[in-house]
Amino acid sequence: MGQTVNSQLSMLFTEECDKVIGLMHVHSFSYDFHLRVVHQSLVGCHMTLQQGYQLTSFLEDFIAHHPDIPKFRRNHVFQGSFSISTGMITAHQLYNYITDHAVTYGMKPLRMSKAAMTSDGKKGAPPSSDLHEYGLVALWNSSGSYKDLEGLRHHDDFDVSLLVCHNAAPFEEQSEGERHLLRLRYYVIMTSQRELFPRLTADMRRFKKLSQIHCEVSNLAGRVPPERGTGPGGVLDLELDLWEETPPAASAPDTFISTPSVGNEFYPLTGPQGSGAQDLLYPSHLFPLLNQEVGCAQSQIQASVEQAMGHCRRDNLWRRLFHGEHQHLAMDKLKLSKLSFSELEELLNAVQSQSVGEIDPQLGCFLTMSPSWYQSLIKVLLTRFPQSCRHFDQSGIQYLAVLNQKFTDCFVLVFLENQAGKTSLKVVFREPLPSQPQPRNSPSPQLVSMYHHLESVINTACYNLWTGLL
Structure with missing residues (x-):
């Protein structure tokens, strides 16, 4: 029996x-x-x-x-x-x-x-x-x-x-x-x-410890936290650690329920x-x-956020360079202030640029011109492109950005430092320079716009050369 x-x-x-x-x-x-x-x-x-x-x-x-x-x-x-x-x-x-x-x-x-x-600050209303x-x-x-x-x-x-x-x-x-x-x-x-x-x-x-599973529920309930108590039908919470390989070191001898991790x-x-x-x-x-x-x-x-911080700052400065010069637009629509000299140099350190001689070796002759010629070129460009030029002058260092209104991801930059005799003429890109097209493929519209803009600046530089010979 x-x-x-x-x-x-x-x-x-x-x-x-x-x-x-x-x-x-x-x-x-x-x-x-x-x-x-x-x-x-x-x-x-x-x-x-x-x-x-x-x-x-x-x-x-x-x-x-x-x-x-x-x-x-x-x-x-x-x-x-x-x-x-x-x-x-x-x-x-x-x-x-x-x-x-x-x-x-x-x-x-x-x-x-x-x-x-x-109204009481709780979720529930339909979005x-x-x-x-x-x-x-x-x-x-x-x-x-x-x-x-x-x-x-x-x-x-x-x-x-x-x-x-x-x-x-x-x-x-x-x-x-x-x-x-x-x-x-x-x-x-x-x-x-x-x-x-x-x-x-x-x-x-x-x-684990099968012999102890028959203990009275009243004794067991006193050792189970409220959130891990009995569920529907009197079944113990399914998260009880009944399958632990070894008991916790600090557990009492008669305790077989582990504490939460x-x-x-x-x-x-x-x-x-x-x-x-x-x-x-x-x-x-x-x-x-x-x-x-x-x-x-x-x-x-972390890598994405840090990279995006640099990109976001760069794009903010770039946008202010293009739109911050016009005060009525800055106040009414874009809320953008004019770029300062130090901010322009910060922007130039964050973007890509190529000398005109690297883009077309035939243009390398313009890189050997004297500082006085570059000074006259800056004056001619300001007259030729009054709405598209951004001129920065501080302590004898001058930057002239000739903006491209059709392809706003690039502009032509003229640099002049009189005292040191340093000059440069380059194209600045917000992103890396687009790859050159394959011989059978036509160039992208962005590259075509960049070349047209550079051509207009070079034509002005040639005009400056011609007037210097007269």
Whole structure:
């Protein structure tokens, strides 16, 4: 009779364990499924989520809903933050510049509808059709080997997606210091290319301290944190650490429930005094492959932001050179001030240029002219192109920029330093000089416009030569 009772108890115990294991697998599969849906949306497949869906809010809610991570997941997500001083550029201006030129930095923009706020400051009102925000998306593939919780080594291929968003209050509500501090929030998502379905079986040898599972629920509840209590149907929270290989060193002898990890995939580790340390990587003992991809993502974000800062500053100065001379336009429309001498030199250090002799060797003769001839050339060009010339003169150093009104990515620059006897005549490009066309192909419209503009300046220089002979 005793053997029969023991057999029945063993069967009931096995059935309950199978239920818990099955539920844990379903929980892990649900976890993986949602991350896979997010990745598909970032790739551009909008089969599940409509275009413009607020993915950042979804990931926030998803992370809040999973304070502990399912043990049998195959996909992973990391949330991190990045901040950097933007100097003379405002953070909003820099972030908008990056989204406008995302392809330059190996990313693509992602338009998302802003979640409208109700009168009490909570989300819930339907978003307005004209309210959008833009995220930045980068995609790549990764593969590697890792050990699971059982110590078994696996090799897997992953799709990795990076989502970056601007984490700042509205510009009008920020202080002057906040306006020049770029704050970004980013998510790194790894989805397995091989393991797409939940496990159907589990190795019962991984079940830890089976003899203690029959303890009374009333005694157990006193040791379970409120957020990890019983779920529907009286089943313990699926995140209980019943499959730990070794018990925690500081655990009491009768305790088999582990405490939550100090750091996980979502949040950085906490310092010794409880203060959060930003940008710490994923704990290597949990999933080292994610740690590597987070490091790659952080490097890409930092490199892209620093590069964009230089590009944004360069384009601001370039735009002011072209449009900042006309005060009525500057005040009424463009709000651009005239470029100063030092700002022009800053701009020239940030752009590309080529001597006219490098563009056409036949023009090399103009590079050997005397400083007095260059002085007369500057006067003739100012008369010939009064609306297109920007003249800068300081301490005997002169720059004359002859702007190209058709191809605004280049201009001709005349340089003269009387005391040192230095002169130059070159073409300045905002971007690197376009490659020369193949013999069978016609040159691009930009190159044609550049050559026409240079030709008009050279014709004026020839006129200056002719008048000097008279």
